[in-house]
Amino acid sequence: MTLRFDRRLSRLLAGIVVVLLAVGAFLARGPIGLGNGPLFFVSFSISGWPDVHGVPAGLIVPVINRGRAAAVVSGITLVGGGNGYPAPRLITAYGAHDVGCSAIGPLTGPGSDARPGGCATGHLALAGLAIPPSRKVLDRVTGDLVAVSSLGLVAEADPPAPGHCWTVKAVAVHYRVGIRHYTATAPEAGAVCGSGVSSTDMEAAMNSVSG
Numbered sequence: 001m002t003l004r005f006d007r008r009l010s011r012l013l014a015g016i017v018v019v020l021l022a023v024g025a026f027l028a029r030g031p032i033g034l035g036n037g038p039l040f041f042v043s044f045s046i047s048g049w050p051d052v053h054g055v056p057a058g059l060i061v062p063v064i065n066r067g068r069a070a071a072v073v074s075g076i077t078l079v080g081g082g083n084g085y086p087a088p089r090l091i092t093a094y095g096a097h098d099v100g101c102s103a104i105g106p107l108t109g110p111g112s113d114a115r116p117g118g119c120a121t122g123h124l125a126l127a128g129l130a131i132p133p134s135r136k137v138l139d140r141v142t143g144d145l146v147a148v149s150s151l152g153l154v155a156e157a158d159p160p161a162p163g164h165c166w167t168v169k170a171v172a173v174h175y176r177v178g179i180r181h182y183t184a185t186a187p188e189a190g191a192v193c194g195s196g197v198s199s200t201d202m203e204a205a206m207n208s209v210s211g
Contacts (some may be wrong), residue, residue, distance in 0.1 A: 038065055039064070040063075049191075056106075059171065061188065067177060069133070086159035094124055095131075135149070160194040162195045172185050190205075
């Protein structure tokens with residue numbers, strides 16, 4: 001009888017510990033939202049960039065908030081690699097004013113999209129960045145009201161080594177609305193290759209993330 005009682009007591013205590021851990025996680029993080037939540041991302045689809053100068057690569061992702069409350073961003077994660085290609089290493093990330101275009105390429109110098117008149121301008125701290133509900137404009141083709149982006153996320157990644165490429169498959173954005181937390185995925189697909197990489201190798205890197 002003592003052995004059975006001890007086993008029951010151990011199971012009961014284990015159950016209590018699990019419940020307490022779950023409650024603690026809930027109080028610390030809040031409830032976890034399902035799916036992407038109210039954020040929608042304008043994708044740059046499948047893109048490639050030959051980084052012959054070895055400068056940091058920038059990924060610009062416009063954000064549309066389809067909800068009724070502000071979404072507060074806490075960070076992003078670059079998801080990539082596979083098929084023999086490494087994932088990019090994130091140097092830094094920040095918010096920017098965006099006109100709705102997405103891009104992968106240099107953040108400085110000729111061809112940069114992070115400049116006045118380009119895709120994204122300004123430098124807003126990412127942690128705690130509040131993305132308000134997106135304004136709506138009249139679509140000239142359909143006549144419908146559509147939400148448009150006013151803020152974007154910019155991820156700066158290390159350049160690939162000469163003769164090598166890295167690939168990115170998605171940008172995961174961590175944010176909350178009120179106390180509800182989400183991780184939304186922007187299905188970006190792109191490749192950046194260093195100097196000395198042929199156009200054939202570039203195409204192979206891009207094809208590796210097209211599936």
